[in-house]
Amino acid sequence: MANQLLSGKKGIIFGALDENSIAWKTAERVFEEGGQFVLTNAPIAMRMGKINELAEKTNSIVIPADATSEEDLAKLVEQATEHLGGKLDFVLHSIGMSVNVRKGRAYTDEKYDFTAKGWDVSALSFHKVMQSLYKADAMNEWGSIVALTYMAAQRTFPDYNDMADNKAYLESVARSFGYFFGKEKKVRVNTISQSPTPTTAGQGVKGFDAFINYAEKMSPLGNATAAECADYTVSLFSDLTRKVTMQNLFHDAVSPIQE
């Protein structure tokens, strides 16, 4: 399936770590559809990942950036637009991490330095990315910005811990910034609320395997895979969805099921 849907479009993809990453699959699909992009990730994540391999496959370059650093983001935006030879049409934000989860702190026993760090990385970073793009006037009209989120923002999955709250903040940022990006620059901003996905990051969540099996069993169509999420993201980057904005789009066949 490749229809050159994104031919001539340029963008930045945050968060590809390895071939299990949704961002990795998205990069591959965007490339198939004719899009050009810069890959980025935090310097520390890049050491763990194989992002250069992906860059080679997709004829892209890698610009490291800490998505919590305004300075790094400003440089990234400047270098990416320069490298790509113009403004951007699409951006994917696929970034999330809870220190409380990593350190095994219960939700009722949060360490607030950890909470603040996780919020900055997982939620505020989306605002920082958009503010960097907005201030640099780096998006073309009818551009599309997508961030990945999870249904825990609406319903409680106990082991998801403070990531639930971070995702709620992230989804609100999509609406709030989407208003201004729409009105001033004709750019749309949405979140995809993706099925639990066996990424390398996702697998760190306690009880993840049990949950993903449960979701698979409950969902009429089965869980959405990372590759299917990449497809959905392609549709949101394409011109087919130019008036879809400020929405949280469930790509999770469990969300409408009660039991």
Place this chain on the structure above:
Amino acid sequence: MANQLLSGKKGIIFGALDENSIAWKTAERVFEEGGQFVLTNAPIAMRMGKINELAEKTNSIVIPADATSEEDLAKLVEQATEHLGGKLDFVLHSIGMSVNVRKGRAYTDEKYDFTAKGWDVSALSFHKVMQSLYKADAMNEWGSIVALTYMAAQRTFPDYNDMADNKAYLESVARSFGYFFGKEKKVRVNTISQSPTPTTAGQGVKGFDAFINYAEKMSPLGNATAAECADYTVSLFSDLTRKVTMQNLFHDAVSPIQE
């Protein structure tokens, strides 16, 4: 913009009346993308419309059917699959009509025969269409069924009258039938909650012009047009969205705005 996204796909499109209809625009776009289809509308609506003109342009045929008649729908499904040479991949339901609105009855002074008729045409017909397809086993796996709805199902727009309640029922039918269609046939079912659109039908609603202007002014990206709704529907018929199901998808730039 034509990428042969629907190449080889077959379907039925309900509700094209004239070139202002969303269903009309959808038929044109599906044709551009390589899809084949049968057009249908109620016999009475067809006398008022110019559907044959559309059939000619899109290399399709017209099969009249009253979408409230199980018998008509069974025949339609049989003849459409025969004509198209196989099972269906997509169906668009774009049907709605309130007798209370037409007759100028206030919401607090409904005539219940009118209410029942409007409910049958606007809401139950979607169940009837899907039950006909389901019983005839007429959908291919990974097929996509879309109905058009309106935000009045969530928020009150006083002049929308009993159509608000009909749309709430319709959206519930999408979820309920979507569950079974997903589980048993791997078919997805969604609704698009479209901006107020100056179709010939929409223009019959009192206060429509004031409302559409207000929506245009409030929405960061402007109202979604019928043509843009057709684009969005193409994305939902395509393989890019195979795991999106049982969702009500806002295509209405006012929905997330408060004021």
Place this chain on the structure above:
Amino acid sequence: MANQLLSGKKGIIFGALDENSIAWKTAERVFEEGGQFVLTNAPIAMRMGKINELAEKTNSIVIPADATSEEDLAKLVEQATEHLGGKLDFVLHSIGMSVNVRKGRAYTDEKYDFTAKGWDVSALSFHKVMQSLYKADAMNEWGSIVALTYMAAQRTFPDYNDMADNKAYLESVARSFGYFFGKEKKVRVNTISQSPTPTTAGQGVKGFDAFINYAEKMSPLGNATAAECADYTVSLFSDLTRKVTMQNLFHDAVSPIQE
């Protein structure tokens, strides 16, 4: 717990069948809190129930009425206001029945006469009740109208069948009529989305016991009982909630839980 919260308030309570009914428990609690009311139910339901026993305990009278009959409802409103000596302050609608469920028809094999009957009884009856009250100008300012509903209107519980769609319609009627009842008469209209409750009616739903046990296990506080629903309804009839309107209020400890 009795604080004379409803002292001096008058109303109508629909749907008390036996001591398992939510409406029965509500009548008892409203009586304890000093409210006066008329009980009503469909003539056929009354033959099966023990409503006269309840009337005796709560110093009320019973006026039979078919809630799908405008004529019956007009008489009920007239006789109730006459009996109570003035306009009404509260109304409870606790009515629901699916013929498809009773007859064992699957959701994908509905008989549409059954569907229409169930919709009339379960959903449209709420509009009919309110239109009767509205036309007779039978509600006092700051009166409160409550209907009972169920989360299946939002999320799919396969065995709930067409009642899911009926409840979605009912909730929409609450919003739509709530707008006019608020603006013109200062009356509020809400729905309570109640836990699965082992009423005599509820027990007719296939898979009910398994479901109620599941809900009990998942919910942090356990299922809400009929008596607790009566308490919540008292709060909504009281002056403590005069600006709560057009809301669907979950009283169901499962709704916010994901798994």
Place this chain on the structure above:
Amino acid sequence: MANQLLSGKKGIIFGALDENSIAWKTAERVFEEGGQFVLTNAPIAMRMGKINELAEKTNSIVIPADATSEEDLAKLVEQATEHLGGKLDFVLHSIGMSVNVRKGRAYTDEKYDFTAKGWDVSALSFHKVMQSLYKADAMNEWGSIVALTYMAAQRTFPDYNDMADNKAYLESVARSFGYFFGKEKKVRVNTISQSPTPTTAGQGVKGFDAFINYAEKMSPLGNATAAECADYTVSLFSDLTRKVTMQNLFHDAVSPIQE
């Protein structure tokens, strides 16, 4: 209206500044209903307010605490339970402040130190309050915790700035912590999404007057006042609502209106 609904109940009320405060009105109403409580506010806010006057009227004491300080909160919980002679039955969190708003920064030009401070004060403080109560095991079974929020968490009101995102986080914390507080301690946690209210704090928001007038005009019942919010909170602190938890409850007659 005083029915001794909260007789014997004990609690803490955060955020009373002056007689325009919702927390102030709530304290007065809770006192009328027989509840006993400790008042608290940030030391800096107390210098600006007249909280001692309120303490005198309501026979309560004031314990200053910075709601972002775990240490202050631990002391507050300890001293309050000691003063009141037992565990708590209710807590009101009415705290919010955006430095970006105060300093006139646009949403697209946030200063992230300001953002982090506002998030800590307005959103994370609710987690900190609950974690302090939870760790000290300071809540009685069937206790009730309420925080105030605003519809900007769902829909965009441009001038509300980063408070929208803070409120989204706050509402998520209510759900997330509500799960554990319910399961482990039988305590419920909810948010009230209150109308725009002319408090001293609210009046600091740009465009506030225009907005409040608009809301008044649109809402069928008029805006909910601070006194009415106090009534609603009383109902949520009372035993009438013991199974209502993890909900965001709109007390805002505009939320269901489209236009």
